[in-house]
Amino acid sequence: IINNAIKFTFTGQVTFDVSMIDKKIRFCVQDTGIGIPKNKLDKIFKAFHQLEDQSRQTEGTGLGLAISKRIVKMMGGDICVESEEGKGSKFWFEISLPEVFKKKKNENSHKWRNVKGDGLRVLIVDDNLLNRKFFMQMLKMNNFEIYEAENGFQAVEQTELIRPHLILMDVMMPVMNGIEAMSEIRKNPANKDIVIFAISANTNMENECQEKPGTCNEFFRKPIDMDYFYRKEK
Template identity: 40%
Template sequence: MHFSVEDTGPGIAPEELNTLFEAFVQTESGKRSQEGTGLGLVISRKFVQLMGGDITVKSEIGKGSLFRFDIQTKIADSAGGIIRKPARRVAALSPGQPAYRILIADDGEDNRKLLAGFMKPLGFEIREAENGMIAMQIASEWKPHLIWMDLGMPVVNGYEAAQRIKAGAEGVKPPVIIALTTGVFKDERALIISADCDDFLRKPFKESELFDIMEKHTDIRFIWEEDTPGYGQKQADEKLISDAVSSL
Protein backbone atom coordinates (compact mmCIF):
# COMPACT_ATOMS: atom_id res chain seq x y z
CA MET A 1 0.00 0.00 0.00
CA HIS A 2 1.21 3.50 -0.83
CA PHE A 3 0.59 6.54 1.38
CA SER A 4 1.31 10.23 0.83
CA VAL A 5 0.91 13.10 3.31
CA GLU A 6 1.42 16.64 2.03
CA ASP A 7 1.19 20.01 3.75
CA THR A 8 1.54 23.67 2.79
CA GLY A 9 3.56 24.64 5.85
CA PRO A 10 6.88 26.51 6.17
CA GLY A 11 8.89 23.66 4.66
CA ILE A 12 12.18 22.10 5.74
CA ALA A 13 15.61 23.42 4.79
CA PRO A 14 17.77 21.02 2.68
CA GLU A 15 20.49 20.89 5.36
CA GLU A 16 17.91 19.70 7.92
CA LEU A 17 16.62 16.76 5.87
CA ASN A 18 19.62 14.56 6.72
CA THR A 19 18.87 14.72 10.46
CA LEU A 20 15.07 14.78 10.22
CA PHE A 21 14.65 11.19 11.43
CA GLU A 22 17.13 11.39 14.32
CA ALA A 23 15.79 11.21 17.88
CA PHE A 24 15.27 14.53 19.73
CA VAL A 25 16.21 16.58 16.65
CA GLN A 26 13.79 19.33 15.62
CA THR A 27 13.71 21.59 12.57
CA GLU A 28 13.94 25.35 13.00
CA SER A 29 10.19 25.70 12.36
CA GLY A 30 9.52 23.03 15.00
CA LYS A 31 11.65 24.88 17.55
CA ARG A 32 9.82 28.15 16.85
CA SER A 33 6.44 26.49 17.44
CA GLN A 34 7.68 25.23 20.85
CA GLU A 35 5.80 21.97 20.35
CA GLY A 36 6.90 18.35 20.24
CA THR A 37 10.02 16.55 21.43
CA GLY A 38 11.65 15.48 18.17
CA LEU A 39 10.45 11.87 18.47
CA GLY A 40 7.33 11.72 16.29
CA LEU A 41 9.05 11.05 12.96
CA VAL A 42 11.53 8.64 14.55
CA ILE A 43 8.71 6.51 15.96
CA SER A 44 6.66 6.75 12.75
CA ARG A 45 9.60 5.61 10.64
CA LYS A 46 10.29 2.68 12.98
CA PHE A 47 6.67 1.50 12.69
CA VAL A 48 6.81 1.73 8.90
CA GLN A 49 10.10 -0.19 8.81
CA LEU A 50 8.61 -2.91 11.02
CA MET A 51 5.91 -3.31 8.36
CA GLY A 52 8.51 -3.70 5.61
CA GLY A 53 8.61 -0.15 4.26
CA ASP A 54 10.32 3.20 4.74
CA ILE A 55 9.48 6.92 4.76
CA THR A 56 10.83 9.46 2.27
CA VAL A 57 10.40 13.23 2.32
CA LYS A 58 10.60 16.08 -0.18
CA SER A 59 10.34 19.66 1.01
CA GLU A 60 10.70 23.22 -0.21
CA ILE A 61 11.05 26.27 2.02
CA GLY A 62 7.90 28.38 1.94
CA LYS A 63 5.85 25.78 0.05
CA GLY A 64 5.56 22.73 2.30
CA SER A 65 6.56 19.08 2.59
CA LEU A 66 5.55 15.75 1.08
CA PHE A 67 6.04 12.52 3.05
CA ARG A 68 5.60 9.14 1.36
CA PHE A 69 5.79 5.58 2.62
CA ASP A 70 4.94 2.06 1.43
CA ILE A 71 4.05 -0.95 3.55
CA GLN A 72 3.64 -4.61 2.66
CA THR A 73 0.13 -6.00 3.17
CA LYS A 74 -1.89 -9.10 2.37
CA ILE A 75 -5.51 -9.35 1.28
CA ALA A 76 -7.59 -10.91 4.04
CA ASP A 77 -9.59 -13.98 3.05
CA SER A 78 -12.47 -13.23 5.40
CA ALA A 79 -13.30 -11.21 8.49
CA GLY A 80 -15.56 -13.97 9.78
CA GLY A 81 -12.93 -15.54 12.02
CA ILE A 82 -11.98 -12.33 13.84
CA ILE A 83 -13.11 -12.20 17.46
CA ARG A 84 -12.99 -8.74 18.97
CA LYS A 85 -12.81 -8.58 22.73
CA PRO A 86 -14.94 -5.69 24.02
CA ALA A 87 -12.94 -2.81 25.49
CA ARG A 88 -13.11 -2.42 29.26
CA ARG A 89 -14.95 0.72 30.32
CA VAL A 90 -15.51 2.43 33.64
CA ALA A 91 -19.14 2.85 34.69
CA ALA A 92 -18.63 5.01 37.80
CA LEU A 93 -16.51 5.68 40.86
CA SER A 94 -16.94 3.20 43.68
CA PRO A 95 -19.12 4.74 46.44
CA GLY A 96 -17.75 6.27 49.63
CA GLN A 97 -14.68 7.94 48.12
CA PRO A 98 -13.53 11.52 48.74
CA ALA A 99 -13.47 14.22 46.06
CA TYR A 100 -10.26 13.76 44.08
CA ARG A 101 -8.43 16.72 42.53
CA ILE A 102 -6.72 16.03 39.20
CA LEU A 103 -4.44 18.40 37.30
CA ILE A 104 -3.98 17.96 33.55
CA ALA A 105 -0.74 19.59 32.36
CA ASP A 106 -0.36 19.52 28.57
CA ASP A 107 0.36 22.25 26.02
CA GLY A 108 -2.04 20.59 23.56
CA GLU A 109 -5.59 21.85 24.09
CA ASP A 110 -7.08 18.80 22.36
CA ASN A 111 -5.11 16.50 24.67
CA ARG A 112 -6.38 18.35 27.74
CA LYS A 113 -9.96 18.18 26.49
CA LEU A 114 -9.63 14.44 25.84
CA LEU A 115 -8.39 13.70 29.35
CA ALA A 116 -10.91 16.04 30.95
CA GLY A 117 -13.66 14.32 28.96
CA PHE A 118 -12.75 11.02 30.60
CA MET A 119 -12.38 12.49 34.10
CA LYS A 120 -15.21 15.01 34.56
CA PRO A 121 -18.22 12.67 34.02
CA LEU A 122 -16.95 10.52 36.90
CA GLY A 123 -17.02 13.46 39.33
CA PHE A 124 -13.33 14.36 39.54
CA GLU A 125 -12.39 17.99 40.19
CA ILE A 126 -10.28 19.10 37.22
CA ARG A 127 -7.87 21.94 36.55
CA GLU A 128 -5.69 22.43 33.48
CA ALA A 129 -2.26 23.90 32.72
CA GLU A 130 -0.74 24.58 29.30
CA ASN A 131 2.89 24.70 30.49
CA GLY A 132 5.07 23.51 33.34
CA MET A 133 5.23 26.88 35.09
CA ILE A 134 1.44 27.10 35.41
CA ALA A 135 1.34 23.45 36.50
CA MET A 136 3.74 24.20 39.36
CA GLN A 137 1.67 27.19 40.48
CA ILE A 138 -1.59 25.21 40.50
CA ALA A 139 0.05 22.26 42.26
CA SER A 140 1.39 24.55 45.00
CA GLU A 141 -1.95 26.26 45.64
CA TRP A 142 -4.51 23.54 44.87
CA LYS A 143 -2.71 20.38 46.08
CA PRO A 144 -3.95 17.88 43.46
CA HIS A 145 -4.00 14.17 44.24
CA LEU A 146 -2.85 13.22 40.73
CA ILE A 147 -1.17 15.06 37.85
CA TRP A 148 -1.16 13.99 34.20
CA MET A 149 2.13 15.55 33.07
CA ASP A 150 3.06 15.99 29.42
CA LEU A 151 6.86 15.97 29.15
CA GLY A 152 7.33 18.26 26.14
CA MET A 153 5.66 21.45 27.40
CA PRO A 154 7.08 24.94 26.79
CA VAL A 155 8.36 27.46 29.39
CA VAL A 156 9.13 24.67 31.90
CA ASN A 157 9.09 21.10 30.58
CA GLY A 158 7.39 18.19 32.31
CA TYR A 159 10.62 16.68 33.65
CA GLU A 160 11.59 19.81 35.56
CA ALA A 161 8.02 20.58 36.65
CA ALA A 162 7.62 17.07 38.14
CA GLN A 163 10.87 17.35 40.10
CA ARG A 164 10.04 20.77 41.48
CA ILE A 165 6.48 19.79 42.43
CA LYS A 166 7.66 16.71 44.33
CA ALA A 167 10.47 18.67 46.01
CA GLY A 168 8.03 21.39 47.09
CA ALA A 169 5.57 19.01 48.75
CA GLU A 170 7.08 19.40 52.21
CA GLY A 171 4.94 18.22 55.11
CA VAL A 172 2.17 16.91 52.84
CA LYS A 173 1.74 13.82 50.72
CA PRO A 174 3.09 14.62 47.23
CA PRO A 175 0.79 14.13 44.25
CA VAL A 176 1.04 11.08 42.05
CA ILE A 177 2.56 12.23 38.74
CA ILE A 178 1.99 10.20 35.58
CA ALA A 179 4.10 11.24 32.59
CA LEU A 180 2.41 11.47 29.20
CA THR A 181 4.76 10.65 26.34
CA THR A 182 4.61 9.71 22.67
CA GLY A 183 7.13 6.90 23.08
CA VAL A 184 9.37 5.48 25.77
CA PHE A 185 12.82 4.18 24.90
CA LYS A 186 15.01 2.54 27.55
CA ASP A 187 16.99 5.72 28.27
CA GLU A 188 13.87 7.89 28.32
CA ARG A 189 12.14 5.59 30.81
CA ALA A 190 15.07 5.98 33.21
CA LEU A 191 14.90 9.76 32.74
CA ILE A 192 11.16 9.78 33.51
CA ILE A 193 11.64 7.84 36.75
CA SER A 194 14.62 9.99 37.76
CA ALA A 195 12.41 13.07 37.29
CA ASP A 196 10.19 11.83 40.15
CA CYS A 197 7.33 10.71 37.90
CA ASP A 198 5.58 7.69 39.39
CA ASP A 199 4.82 6.07 36.03
CA PHE A 200 4.19 6.90 32.38
CA LEU A 201 1.43 6.47 29.82
CA ARG A 202 2.14 6.33 26.11
CA LYS A 203 0.10 8.39 23.66
CA PRO A 204 -2.21 7.37 22.11
CA PHE A 205 -3.67 5.38 24.99
CA LYS A 206 -6.79 3.31 25.56
CA GLU A 207 -9.44 4.47 28.01
CA SER A 208 -8.93 1.35 30.13
CA GLU A 209 -5.15 2.01 30.37
CA LEU A 210 -5.89 5.46 31.76
CA PHE A 211 -8.07 4.16 34.58
CA ASP A 212 -5.91 1.08 35.26
CA ILE A 213 -2.89 3.27 35.99
CA MET A 214 -4.99 5.48 38.28
CA GLU A 215 -6.05 2.46 40.35
CA LYS A 216 -2.47 1.21 40.42
CA HIS A 217 -0.96 4.35 41.95
CA THR A 218 -3.80 5.87 44.00
CA ASP A 219 -6.63 4.84 46.33
CA ILE A 220 -9.16 5.62 43.59
CA ARG A 221 -11.43 2.67 42.81
CA PHE A 222 -13.80 2.29 39.88
CA ILE A 223 -16.85 0.22 39.05
CA TRP A 224 -16.19 -1.39 35.67
CA GLU A 225 -19.07 -1.98 33.25
CA GLU A 226 -18.29 -5.70 33.10
CA ASP A 227 -19.05 -5.93 36.84
CA THR A 228 -22.45 -4.22 36.63
CA PRO A 229 -25.77 -6.13 36.56
CA GLY A 230 -27.05 -6.84 33.07
CA TYR A 231 -23.66 -6.46 31.38
CA GLY A 232 -23.75 -9.97 29.89
CA GLN A 233 -27.20 -9.40 28.39
CA LYS A 234 -26.07 -6.05 26.97
CA GLN A 235 -23.14 -7.75 25.21
CA ALA A 236 -25.45 -10.45 23.83
CA ASP A 237 -27.87 -7.82 22.50
CA GLU A 238 -25.04 -5.89 20.84
CA LYS A 239 -23.80 -9.10 19.17
CA LEU A 240 -27.28 -9.86 17.82
CA ILE A 241 -27.50 -6.37 16.34
CA SER A 242 -24.00 -6.67 14.84
CA ASP A 243 -24.80 -10.06 13.30
CA ALA A 244 -28.07 -8.72 11.88
CA VAL A 245 -26.33 -5.74 10.28
CA SER A 246 -23.59 -8.00 8.83
CA SER A 247 -26.21 -10.19 7.15
CA LEU A 248 -27.83 -7.28 5.29
Protein backbone atom coordinates in the same frame (compact mmCIF):
# COMPACT_ATOMS: atom_id res chain seq x y z
CA ILE B 1 -13.74 17.26 -7.56
CA ILE B 2 -14.47 19.49 -4.58
CA ASN B 3 -11.21 21.34 -5.16
CA ASN B 4 -12.15 22.04 -8.78
CA ALA B 5 -15.61 23.21 -7.75
CA ILE B 6 -14.13 25.71 -5.31
CA LYS B 7 -11.43 26.75 -7.77
CA PHE B 8 -13.88 27.61 -10.55
CA THR B 9 -16.71 29.09 -8.46
CA PHE B 10 -16.31 32.82 -7.96
CA THR B 11 -19.88 33.63 -6.86
CA GLY B 12 -22.62 31.51 -5.36
CA GLN B 13 -21.86 28.25 -3.59
CA VAL B 14 -20.40 24.77 -3.64
CA THR B 15 -22.39 21.95 -2.04
CA PHE B 16 -21.30 18.42 -1.15
CA ASP B 17 -23.97 15.81 -0.50
CA VAL B 18 -23.86 12.13 0.49
CA SER B 19 -26.97 9.97 0.19
CA MET B 20 -28.15 6.38 -0.26
CA ILE B 21 -29.48 5.40 -3.70
CA ASP B 22 -30.60 1.78 -4.21
CA LYS B 23 -28.21 0.48 -1.54
CA LYS B 24 -25.34 2.46 -3.03
CA ILE B 25 -23.74 5.55 -1.59
CA ARG B 26 -23.95 8.60 -3.83
CA PHE B 27 -21.40 11.39 -3.50
CA CYS B 28 -22.43 14.59 -5.24
CA VAL B 29 -20.60 17.90 -5.71
CA GLN B 30 -22.55 20.79 -7.19
CA ASP B 31 -21.42 24.35 -7.82
CA THR B 32 -22.57 27.63 -9.31
CA GLY B 33 -19.27 28.20 -11.06
CA ILE B 34 -18.28 28.95 -14.64
CA GLY B 35 -19.62 25.66 -15.99
CA ILE B 36 -18.33 23.55 -18.86
CA PRO B 37 -19.34 23.84 -22.54
CA LYS B 38 -21.35 20.81 -23.67
CA ASN B 39 -18.90 20.07 -26.49
CA LYS B 40 -16.09 19.77 -23.91
CA LEU B 41 -17.78 17.39 -21.46
CA ASP B 42 -16.41 14.26 -23.13
CA LYS B 43 -12.83 15.55 -22.84
CA ILE B 44 -12.58 16.72 -19.22
CA PHE B 45 -11.68 13.25 -17.89
CA LYS B 46 -8.72 12.87 -20.24
CA ALA B 47 -5.28 13.20 -18.66
CA PHE B 48 -3.57 16.59 -19.01
CA HIS B 49 -6.70 18.15 -20.47
CA GLN B 50 -7.70 21.62 -19.35
CA LEU B 51 -10.37 23.88 -20.75
CA GLU B 52 -8.82 26.91 -22.38
CA ASP B 53 -10.81 29.46 -20.40
CA GLN B 54 -10.10 27.70 -17.11
CA SER B 55 -6.35 27.31 -17.65
CA ARG B 56 -5.97 31.06 -17.95
CA GLN B 57 -7.62 31.62 -14.58
CA THR B 58 -6.09 28.90 -12.43
CA GLU B 59 -3.08 26.65 -12.28
CA GLY B 60 -3.28 22.88 -12.59
CA THR B 61 -1.90 19.81 -14.33
CA GLY B 62 -5.13 18.56 -15.85
CA LEU B 63 -4.79 15.25 -14.00
CA GLY B 64 -7.30 15.69 -11.18
CA LEU B 65 -10.45 14.47 -12.90
CA ALA B 66 -8.61 11.71 -14.79
CA ILE B 67 -7.22 10.33 -11.53
CA SER B 68 -10.57 10.71 -9.76
CA LYS B 69 -12.36 8.79 -12.51
CA ARG B 70 -9.80 5.98 -12.36
CA ILE B 71 -10.09 5.69 -8.56
CA VAL B 72 -13.89 5.58 -8.71
CA LYS B 73 -13.76 2.90 -11.43
CA MET B 74 -11.44 0.82 -9.23
CA MET B 75 -14.15 1.03 -6.55
CA GLY B 76 -16.79 -0.22 -8.96
CA GLY B 77 -18.39 3.10 -9.88
CA ASP B 78 -18.25 5.82 -12.49
CA ILE B 79 -18.27 9.61 -12.36
CA CYS B 80 -21.15 11.40 -14.07
CA VAL B 81 -21.36 15.08 -14.88
CA GLU B 82 -23.98 17.64 -15.85
CA SER B 83 -22.95 21.19 -16.62
CA GLU B 84 -24.18 24.39 -18.20
CA GLU B 85 -21.71 27.04 -19.22
CA GLY B 86 -22.01 30.13 -17.05
CA LYS B 87 -24.34 28.45 -14.54
CA GLY B 88 -22.38 25.67 -12.89
CA SER B 89 -21.64 21.96 -12.77
CA LYS B 90 -22.74 18.83 -10.98
CA PHE B 91 -20.48 15.80 -10.52
CA TRP B 92 -21.59 12.60 -8.83
CA PHE B 93 -20.73 8.95 -8.49
CA GLU B 94 -22.23 5.93 -6.75
CA ILE B 95 -20.32 3.08 -5.14
CA SER B 96 -21.16 0.05 -3.03
CA LEU B 97 -19.29 -0.20 0.25
CA PRO B 98 -19.22 -3.11 2.70
CA GLU B 99 -21.31 -2.78 5.82
CA VAL B 100 -19.28 -2.02 8.90
CA PHE B 101 -20.23 -3.77 12.11
CA LYS B 102 -19.36 -2.40 15.50
CA LYS B 103 -16.81 -4.47 17.33
CA LYS B 104 -17.94 -6.00 20.56
CA LYS B 105 -16.50 -4.04 23.40
CA ASN B 106 -14.07 -5.79 25.64
CA GLU B 107 -15.70 -6.26 29.04
CA ASN B 108 -12.80 -4.35 30.57
CA SER B 109 -13.01 -1.55 28.02
CA HIS B 110 -13.57 1.93 29.43
CA LYS B 111 -13.99 0.72 32.99
CA TRP B 112 -12.59 4.10 33.94
CA ARG B 113 -16.17 5.33 33.49
CA ASN B 114 -16.98 3.54 36.74
CA VAL B 115 -14.23 5.24 38.71
CA LYS B 116 -15.77 7.58 41.26
CA GLY B 117 -13.95 10.87 41.68
CA ASP B 118 -15.94 12.01 44.71
CA GLY B 119 -14.54 15.51 44.35
CA LEU B 120 -10.89 14.48 44.09
CA ARG B 121 -8.81 17.20 42.43
CA VAL B 122 -7.06 16.36 39.16
CA LEU B 123 -4.60 18.70 37.44
CA ILE B 124 -4.24 18.09 33.69
CA VAL B 125 -1.00 19.52 32.28
CA ASP B 126 -0.52 19.58 28.50
CA ASP B 127 0.33 22.28 25.97
CA ASN B 128 -2.10 20.65 23.51
CA LEU B 129 -5.67 21.83 24.13
CA LEU B 130 -7.21 18.74 22.48
CA ASN B 131 -5.27 16.44 24.81
CA ARG B 132 -6.48 18.40 27.82
CA LYS B 133 -10.07 18.25 26.61
CA PHE B 134 -9.81 14.49 26.13
CA PHE B 135 -8.92 13.93 29.78
CA MET B 136 -11.35 16.58 30.98
CA GLN B 137 -14.27 14.88 29.26
CA MET B 138 -13.17 11.50 30.52
CA LEU B 139 -12.89 12.57 34.15
CA LYS B 140 -15.63 15.18 34.54
CA MET B 141 -18.38 12.60 34.21
CA ASN B 142 -16.97 10.85 37.27
CA ASN B 143 -17.25 13.82 39.62
CA PHE B 144 -13.56 14.76 39.65
CA GLU B 145 -12.66 18.40 40.17
CA ILE B 146 -10.70 19.27 37.03
CA TYR B 147 -7.97 21.90 36.75
CA GLU B 148 -5.65 22.51 33.83
CA ALA B 149 -2.29 24.01 32.93
CA GLU B 150 -0.58 24.36 29.56
CA ASN B 151 3.06 24.16 30.64
CA GLY B 152 5.23 23.03 33.52
CA PHE B 153 5.54 26.47 35.07
CA GLN B 154 1.76 26.81 35.35
CA ALA B 155 1.61 23.27 36.74
CA VAL B 156 3.95 24.17 39.61
CA GLU B 157 1.89 27.28 40.40
CA GLN B 158 -1.42 25.40 40.23
CA THR B 159 -0.10 22.62 42.45
CA GLU B 160 0.74 25.07 45.22
CA LEU B 161 -2.69 26.69 44.92
CA ILE B 162 -5.00 23.68 44.73
CA ARG B 163 -2.86 20.78 46.03
CA PRO B 164 -4.31 18.18 43.59
CA HIS B 165 -4.66 14.51 44.41
CA LEU B 166 -3.61 13.47 40.89
CA ILE B 167 -1.55 15.20 38.19
CA LEU B 168 -1.57 14.06 34.56
CA MET B 169 1.69 15.55 33.31
CA ASP B 170 2.70 15.74 29.67
CA VAL B 171 6.49 15.61 29.43
CA MET B 172 7.26 17.56 26.24
CA MET B 173 6.10 21.15 26.82
CA PRO B 174 7.40 24.69 26.29
CA VAL B 175 8.47 27.12 29.05
CA MET B 176 9.11 24.28 31.51
CA ASN B 177 8.91 20.61 30.53
CA GLY B 178 7.15 17.94 32.55
CA ILE B 179 10.27 16.45 34.13
CA GLU B 180 11.42 19.85 35.39
CA ALA B 181 7.93 20.58 36.68
CA MET B 182 7.68 17.27 38.53
CA SER B 183 11.07 17.86 40.13
CA GLU B 184 9.96 21.31 41.31
CA ILE B 185 6.69 19.94 42.67
CA ARG B 186 8.45 17.19 44.62
CA LYS B 187 10.78 19.70 46.29
CA ASN B 188 7.89 20.70 48.53
CA PRO B 189 7.38 17.99 51.21
CA ALA B 190 3.67 18.85 51.23
CA ASN B 191 3.43 17.37 47.71
CA LYS B 192 4.97 13.98 48.49
CA ASP B 193 1.62 12.16 48.44
CA ILE B 194 0.41 13.65 45.16
CA VAL B 195 0.11 10.95 42.50
CA ILE B 196 1.74 12.04 39.24
CA PHE B 197 1.27 10.23 35.93
CA ALA B 198 3.83 11.29 33.31
CA ILE B 199 2.63 11.06 29.69
CA SER B 200 4.60 11.22 26.44
CA ALA B 201 4.83 9.71 22.96
CA ASN B 202 8.62 9.90 23.24
CA THR B 203 9.86 6.66 24.80
CA ASN B 204 13.18 8.33 25.65
CA MET B 205 11.27 10.42 28.17
CA GLU B 206 10.41 7.25 30.08
CA ASN B 207 14.12 6.63 30.59
CA GLU B 208 14.59 10.20 31.81
CA CYS B 209 11.76 9.76 34.30
CA GLN B 210 13.33 6.54 35.57
CA GLU B 211 16.64 8.34 36.01
CA LYS B 212 14.90 10.72 38.41
CA PRO B 213 13.14 8.41 40.88
CA GLY B 214 10.35 9.93 42.88
CA THR B 215 9.30 12.43 40.23
CA CYS B 216 6.36 10.42 38.88
CA ASN B 217 4.41 7.40 40.06
CA GLU B 218 3.78 5.98 36.59
CA PHE B 219 4.73 6.66 32.97
CA PHE B 220 2.20 6.31 30.14
CA ARG B 221 3.09 6.18 26.46
CA LYS B 222 0.86 7.91 23.94
CA PRO B 223 -1.52 6.71 22.63
CA ILE B 224 -2.68 5.67 26.07
CA ASP B 225 -4.00 2.17 26.72
CA MET B 226 -7.22 3.16 28.49
CA ASP B 227 -7.70 -0.20 30.22
CA TYR B 228 -4.22 0.06 31.72
CA PHE B 229 -4.84 3.70 32.63
CA TYR B 230 -8.07 2.71 34.37
CA ARG B 231 -6.32 0.12 36.51
CA LYS B 232 -3.64 2.59 37.58
CA GLU B 233 -6.11 5.41 38.14
CA LYS B 234 -8.27 3.20 40.32
